[in-house]
Amino acid sequence: MSRVAKRPIALPKGVEINIQPESISATGPKGTLSVPKPVAIDVKIEDGNAVFATDDASQIPLTGTLRAILANMVKGVSEGFERKLELVGVGYRAAMQGKDLSLSLGFSHPVVFNTPEGITITTPTQTEVVVAGADKQRVGEVAAKIRGFRPPEPYKGKGVKYAGEVIIRKEAKKA
Template sequence: MSRVAKKPVALPKGVELNVQADSISAKGPKGTLSVVKPAAIEVTIEDGQAVFVTEDAALIPLTGTLRAILANMVKGVTEGFERKLELVGVGYRASMQGSDLNLALGFSHPVVFKAPEGITITTPTQTEVLVVGADKQRVGEVAAKIRGFRPPEPYKGKGVKYAGEVIIRKEAKKA
């Protein structure tokens, strides 16, 4: 069996795991998340840990994937996930207008982005955007959409980039 699937998921205090025939839901202080579960994969709760078992050899890789998704769900409903974005460029600014993110990215118009349900967007400074939520996939998806408005370019490094992302710079043309 998959090495990932063999490792049980520890359930911290305050996290409630509900295993149905076709789904698994995790409820904690940060919210509730659920995922679809194949019928051939058995999930049991033993000693405060979720254990995964399957008899079908073809579903072994899927069991490891389900275990990783469930571990992210448990972490999400207890701690949550966050992605930090940085705006690099003269005049590039971010501000919040209610629940909408207003971005000035060098276009002739401001870019307005509505925060989806379950995601909180904040701007600690004018050049930083913080995307926070319980669902790791949705946090990453929202951060990627914001980055997609003006991805960093390789010549001057201007654009929206993830915090800690290294932009490989190109040398300008020589005459």
């Protein structure tokens, strides 16, 4: 068995895992998430921990993957995930208009982004956007879509970047 799959997942207080023959779902204070369950992988709850096992040698890598996905689901429904974005550039601003995110990114028109279901977007300041939710993949996908409206350019570093992201700068042409 893979090293990742051997480690049990500790279930925090308030998180419940429901194992069906075709799916596994995790329920907690932040919501409910589910994932399809491969037939050859056994998942059991023992002493407040989720334990994984398989007899099929071809399913060993998938067991580690399922364990990692389920660990992210447990963390998501108990604590949640968030990605912070920063807007760098003169006149670059973000503001919430109801459930829509309005971005001024140097275009002739504002970019309006509709917030998907299960995701919350907040703007603590005009140049910061925080994307939060229970599903790690959806939070990252929404943050990447927002960053994709104006990715940071390498000469001045202007654009939408992740908080803490280092933009490698290029030197401008010399005459």
